[in-house]
């Protein structure tokens with residue numbers, strides 16, 4: 001499972017970070033960081049899927 | 065194993081909450097029928113936050129903000145556009161679906177659609193006092209059509225007055241100013257956004273408006289709008305008797321819940337649609353999610369309605385889970401997400417977690433190289449909310465703390 005972000009769209013609003021804080025991190029310059037390895041934990045993976053569908057600017061996508 | 069093939073689910077509302085309910089049903093492999101009544105707008109679902117941000121500034125188009133299509137998900141889905149749920153039968157599990165006012169086609173009395181479960185996601189609409197309606201240069205901002213109408217006017221560089229300085233009003237003033245327009249902001253209270261943020265961030269927000277050349281009128285209410293020619297400049301009259309003129313007026317007067325259609329259904333619609341902690345209404349197979357839902361928050365211990373993006377998608381998923389749990393004979397869990405929202409103004413990101421209502425104390429720190437205010441809100445010594453500017457990590461860190469600390473005041477605010 002790999003998540004990619006379209007940086008031209010992401011505005012750093014942090015919605016994904018609110019849902020899956022172990023995977024997404026927005027720094028104070030509003031740049032999004034995504035962990036390289038998404039932990040193999042069903043709860044975290046469900047959070048990641050929710051983040052993707054909850055991003056208000058549709059910047060996230062999933063490669064299974 | 066839940067047997068759902070012969071069941072019909074009606075989803076009322078074609079925006080984020082309704083969209084997420086349908087997506088969640090698809091994710092769970094729901095095998096029955098879904099009737100999705102998407103409301104009067106007649107547009108495919110889209111993301112509203114961009115309306116007052118990137119879209120109004122011309123940085124994105126309507127195509128960029130469409131929510132993903134759900135047709136290909138293997139659901140037995142019937143989409144009903146340009147139509148509204150007009151009534152819920154008080155005695156039977158069925159809703160009356162009628163064409164929206166102004167819809168094309170034959171006038172019709174509508175159809176009664178029976179359901180096994182109903183998800184009410186009809187949200188809110190912009191508050192528009194009747195006396196302010198009908199002038200072509202006066203606009204609310206709730207829908208894509210509103211935003212496109214405003215956008216069409218901008219090329220003439222209109223002198224703009226924004227009335228109301230809540231989230232939408234303050235953000236619109238900033239976006240229109242960023243487009244280079246002359247903007248005046250009419251603030252009913254002492255400071256912009258003070259109802260959400262309180263004194264310190266409200267003052268910061270006011271200073272940002274002034275630094276960018278927006279003029280403000282504080283503690284002022286608009287009492288009248290008029291125009292001598294229908295499409296001409298609008299004269300605004302204020303409660304102190306003063307007047308000003310504008311080519312374009314944007315009203316940010318808050319929102320009203322769209323649940324008048326549920327009157328007479330036996331449900332509580334005194335402030336949105338009342339439900340229990342698990343988002344169930346008084347009828348066991350009717351659920352609410354999004355801006356319309358009024359529920360008792362188990363962490364804060366009181367009822368609330370939250371008009372923010374993350375809440376609508378999280379509640380939609382939860383409402384489906386509550387229904388599903390019932391089918392499986394499980395007790396549905398309470399919806400306990402701590403509210404969160406953001407707002408973009410002049411390139412700065414305001415963010416807040418928690419619910420500051422009833423706070424009795426704040427602490428203010430300065431964050432980052434620019435020393436932006438970071439405010440923590442307390443009630444009876446416990447953290448209930450936090451807000452900052454360009455400080456996403458600090459804001460999000462407070463989420464867990466609010467979740468754990470606020471819990472201990474449960475009961476004290478029951479009701």
Ligand SMILES: Cc1cc2nc3c(=O)[nH]c(=O)nc-3n(C[C@H](O)[C@H](O)[C@H](O)COP(=O)(O)OP(=O)(O)OC[C@H]3O[C@@H](n4cnc5c(N)ncnc54)[C@H](O)[C@@H]3O)c2cc1C
Pocket residue numbers: 076077078079080081082101102103104105111112113114115116147148149150185186187188189205206207232322325353354355356370371372373374376404405406407408
């Ligand atoms: C300009 C603007 C900017 C915003 N910016 C932010 C932001 O920066 N951050 C943030 O967190 N939130 C923001 N929000 C709030 C966020 O967009 C809402 O919380 C979210 O749209 C709520 O979704 P909803 O589906 O509950 O309701 P709504 O979006 O209100 O949708 C309700 C839907 O129901 C339909 N409907 C109404 N009546 C009926 C009926 N009788 N039958 C069938 N359908 C019906 C409507 O047509 C609509 O499709 C903003 C909102 C606006 C308007």
Ligand code: SF4
Pocket residue numbers: 005009010011012013014015016017024026032054055056057058059060
């Ligand atoms: S939710 Fe979307 S826009 Fe917001 S920070 Fe995450 S990827 Fe960026």
